[in-house]
Amino acid sequence: MAVTAGLQGPRRQPETMMSSTLLDTVNAFVEERGGGEGHFRTPMAGVHIIRSFAQRMPMRQMYRPSLCVVVQGAKQIMFGEDSLDYGAMECLVVSMELPGIGRIVQASPTEPFLGLTIEFDIAMVREVLQQISTPPEPSTSGGPCVFVGKVDAGLADSIVRLVRLAGTPDAVAVLYPSIMREISYWLLAGPHGAEFCKLALPETHAERVAKAIYLLRDNYNQPVRVEQLADTAGMSPSSFHQHFKALTAMTPLQYQKQLRLLEARRLMVADAANVGEAAYRVGYESASQFSREYARMFGVAPKRDVMNYKALLAYGSR
Known part of the structure; x- marks a missing residue:
C-alpha cells in the first residue's frame, strides 16, 4: 500500500538539506581541530574557516578575488562607500583585490557565526568559462566588482566536499582543482554569472x-x-x-x-x-x-x- 504524503510529513527541500549538511560538515571540521572559536586553516591555500561566538568589531583587510560564504550568522562588509550585508546560506563574491572592512553582526554561543573564504584562481575560472557551451553574457553595468548571492544546492554540495577534503590532506593535490572547477561553474551558471564572468574575460x-x-x-x-x-x-x-x-x-x-x-x-x-x-x-x-x-x-x-x-x-x- 502506498504511503501518503501526510504520513511522510513535509519533504525537505534540497536547499534546506544542503544547508543542514554544510552546517554539520563545517562544525565537524572545527570540532576535530579542538573546537572553540577563531580562524581555522585548511591544507588548501586560500581556503579557511572562521567560527565566532560573538559579534566582532570591524576589521580592515585586503580581500583577494574570492568567495566568502556565511553558513550560519550574518556579516557586513564595506568597500569604500558601499555596504553589503549577507547571512546564512548567502555568499559574497569579490572579483578583484579590494581593501575592505568586515564585521560579524550576528553570532552567539548557541548559534555561532560560521563562515568560509575560498580564493579563486582566475586562470581556472577562465578555463571553465571557455568550456561552457552557453556562457553567460558579461554584464555591461559599470557597477561594483562585488555581489551577494544565494548558496544554492549545487554550490553548497561542492563546498561540503571541499570542507571534507580538508580532512584528507593527501587527496588535496588530486581533488582540490576539480572541486574548484565545480565551484567556478556553479557561479558562472548561476543568476550572477553575468557579473562573475567579468572576472575572467579579457578587455572588459x-x-x-x-x-x-x-x-x-x-x-x-x-x-x-x-x-x-x-x-x-x-x-x-x-x-x-x-x-x-x-x-x-x-x-x-x-x-x-x-x-x-x-x-x-x-x-x-x-x-x-x-x-x-x-x-x-x-x-x-x-x-x-x-x-x-x-x-x-x-x-x-x-x-x-x-x-x-x-x-x-x-x-x-x-
Missing part, C-alpha cells in the same frame, strides 16, 4: 581596471599618477577614474592609501617594525602624517592598533 572594464590595481599593488610605496594607471588600463584618465570608482567604490588615491596603511600594519605586526620604519617603508615621508592617517583609518593610533590586532590574531589563528 573590470579586467582593465584590474591591470591598474596590479600596478598599484606592486608599487604601493611609490608615487603613482592617475595618467600612468590609465595608460596601464588602456583608458583615458577621465574614463579610467570613472570606471575605477564605479568598480571599487573609491578613487585610485584612496585605494593606494588604504593599501599602504594595511601593509604598514602587516609590517608592524609580522616584522616588528616601529612606527617610523613602517611609515617610511610604505612610502610616507612624514611619520606624523602617517600616524594621523593611520588613526583616521583604523580608529586608534598605530601602536594601540597593533596591540589590538595581535590580540585578535592570538584569539584565532590555528
Whole structure:
C-alpha cells in the first residue's frame, strides 16, 4: 500500500538539506581541530574557516578575488562607500583585490557565526568559462566588482566536499582543482554569472581596471599618477577614474592609501617594525602624517592598533 504524503510529513527541500549538511560538515571540521572559536586553516591555500561566538568589531583587510560564504550568522562588509550585508546560506563574491572592512553582526554561543573564504584562481575560472557551451553574457553595468548571492544546492554540495577534503590532506593535490572547477561553474551558471564572468574575460572594464590595481599593488610605496594607471588600463584618465570608482567604490588615491596603511600594519605586526620604519617603508615621508592617517583609518593610533590586532590574531589563528 502506498504511503501518503501526510504520513511522510513535509519533504525537505534540497536547499534546506544542503544547508543542514554544510552546517554539520563545517562544525565537524572545527570540532576535530579542538573546537572553540577563531580562524581555522585548511591544507588548501586560500581556503579557511572562521567560527565566532560573538559579534566582532570591524576589521580592515585586503580581500583577494574570492568567495566568502556565511553558513550560519550574518556579516557586513564595506568597500569604500558601499555596504553589503549577507547571512546564512548567502555568499559574497569579490572579483578583484579590494581593501575592505568586515564585521560579524550576528553570532552567539548557541548559534555561532560560521563562515568560509575560498580564493579563486582566475586562470581556472577562465578555463571553465571557455568550456561552457552557453556562457553567460558579461554584464555591461559599470557597477561594483562585488555581489551577494544565494548558496544554492549545487554550490553548497561542492563546498561540503571541499570542507571534507580538508580532512584528507593527501587527496588535496588530486581533488582540490576539480572541486574548484565545480565551484567556478556553479557561479558562472548561476543568476550572477553575468557579473562573475567579468572576472575572467579579457578587455572588459573590470579586467582593465584590474591591470591598474596590479600596478598599484606592486608599487604601493611609490608615487603613482592617475595618467600612468590609465595608460596601464588602456583608458583615458577621465574614463579610467570613472570606471575605477564605479568598480571599487573609491578613487585610485584612496585605494593606494588604504593599501599602504594595511601593509604598514602587516609590517608592524609580522616584522616588528616601529612606527617610523613602517611609515617610511610604505612610502610616507612624514611619520606624523602617517600616524594621523593611520588613526583616521583604523580608529586608534598605530601602536594601540597593533596591540589590538595581535590580540585578535592570538584569539584565532590555528
